[in-house]
Amino acid sequence: MNAWLLAACGLLTAGMPPCVWRACRGAPDQRLTGIALGGTVATAVFLLTARGLDRTSYVDLALVLAVLSPTGTLVFCRCLAGGARQPRRTGAERAPGR
Amino acid sequence: MARAATTTAVTLLSWWALLFALYLVCVSTVSPAEFAVGGGAALLGAVAAEAVRRAERPPAGGARRLGGAGAAFPAALAGETVRLAAAVVRTLRGRPDTGREVTVRLEPGAGPALAAALLSASPGACVIDIQEAGEDAGEPGAGALLTVHLLDAAPSPVEAALPGRRER
Amino acid sequence: MDVRDASALILLAGGTAALLLSALALLVLPGPYQRLHALAPATVLGVPLVCLALAVDAGPGRAAVKLLVVAALVAVSGPVVTIAIGRTVHEERAAATDRAASTGQEPPA
Numbered sequence: 001m002n003a004w005l006l007a008a009c010g011l012l013t014a015g016m017p018p019c020v021w022r023a024c025r026g027a028p029d030q031r032l033t034g035i036a037l038g039g040t041v042a043t044a045v046f047l048l049t050a051r052g053l054d055r056t057s058y059v060d061l062a063l064v065l066a067v068l069s070p071t072g073t074l075v076f077c078r079c080l081a082g083g084a085r086q087p088r089r090t091g092a093e094r095a096p097g098r
Numbered sequence: 099m100a101r102a103a104t105t106t107a108v109t110l111l112s113w114w115a116l117l118f119a120l121y122l123v124c125v126s127t128v129s130p131a132e133f134a135v136g137g138g139a140a141l142l143g144a145v146a147a148e149a150v151r152r153a154e155r156p157p158a159g160g161a162r163r164l165g166g167a168g169a170a171f172p173a174a175l176a177g178e179t180v181r182l183a184a185a186v187v188r189t190l191r192g193r194p195d196t197g198r199e200v201t202v203r204l205e206p207g208a209g210p211a212l213a214a215a216l217l218s219a220s221p222g223a224c225v226i227d228i229q230e231a232g233e234d235a236g237e238p239g240a241g242a243l244l245t246v247h248l249l250d251a252a253p254s255p256v257e258a259a260l261p262g263r264r265e266r
Numbered sequence: 267m268d269v270r271d272a273s274a275l276i277l278l279a280g281g282t283a284a285l286l287l288s289a290l291a292l293l294v295l296p297g298p299y300q301r302l303h304a305l306a307p308a309t310v311l312g313v314p315l316v317c318l319a320l321a322v323d324a325g326p327g328r329a330a331v332k333l334l335v336v337a338a339l340v341a342v343s344g345p346v347v348t349i350a351i352g353r354t355v356h357e358e359r360a361a362a363t364d365r366a367a368s369t370g371q372e373p374p375a
Contacts, residue, residue: 003278040309047333081357175310182287190294196300221304222303224306
């Protein structure tokens with residue numbers, strides 16, 4: 001057990017439950033913050049586990065997660081905003097569904 | 099026509115070079131097969147980046163006026179992290195605060211995307227809406243309008259350094 | 267313990283503290299807009315500090331560059347995702363207010 005694994009365990013036990021809690025409660029658009037922070041904490045956990053267990057291949061996991069987690073959250077944002085996107089802004093030239 | 103072709107070529111080449119260099123750094127042993135795979139995948143990525151540039155047409159030169167905001171950023175980051183901790187302690191003690199919403203009108207010429215990213219990157223402020231210049235029926239020649247949510251009433255150094263002023 | 271190990275440990279402690287502060291703020295702060303502020307310390311301070319600690323520990327070389335690339339990706343994507351989520355919540359609230367105004371009922375909290 002070294003400092004890296006200790007930090008990874010601390011992040012998993014204390015950092016992940018709030019993210020999961022927030023991702024499970026509330027309106028759909030309010031759950032997005034839980035998803036976003038959960039992805040960030042998971043990236044950090046992968047990096048620390050890679051160093052703690054001396055397996056450098058886990059850093060690739062963190063790299064892929066760092067690229068895909070924000071993309072996934074943006075896809076969710078787009079899906080959720082699609083229903084609310086009505087032409088409520090001034091100007092009829094703004095096409096609905098844009 | 100020639101200028102569009104030059105922009106396309108420059109975008110493709112720079113993105114290809116960046117992605118290929120990243121690929122070479124991340125791969126452990128480099129062999130001819132890896133070169134071919136990396137070059138091909140980097141080309142795909144460069145084509146995708148060019149497609150995004152054509153769809154979004156990001157304006158260049160919006161970063162020039164944001165140097166002051168960028169310089170104020172590290173101090174803002176440190177100070178506002180402390181304020182976030184103070185807000186958490188305040189909420190735990192039973193005095194929650196839902197923050198305030200303000201609107202900031204940027205001067206024309208300041209890129210709204212970069213300004214919004216700088217503002218949101220520190221914990222004290224979050225940009226929740228961006229209206230590009232010319233969309234609202236307000237004064238023509240005005241810049242973009244940012245709706246910002248602030249953590250508490252204390253001023254943010256980044257917001258003070260931005261080329262713009264509060265509207266409401 | 268030499269200077270490199272000590273500085274890596276300090277950076278690791280700082281990064282972990284920032285991440286835990288973000289998680290606590292996400293849990294505790296009231297209102298969806300307030301919770302948006304909790305994302306910033308994690309992505310701009312927390313993960314980059316952890317990556318810096320790992321890079322200092324790994325020494326100069328390819329592994330350190332890879333870790334710094336991960337740090338740069340997380341730091342740049344953090345504000346972008348914050349703005350996107352903020353805009354989604356803002357538009358949802360505005361749409362809900364419009365719906366409530368048209369039907370004459372109370373908008374949800």
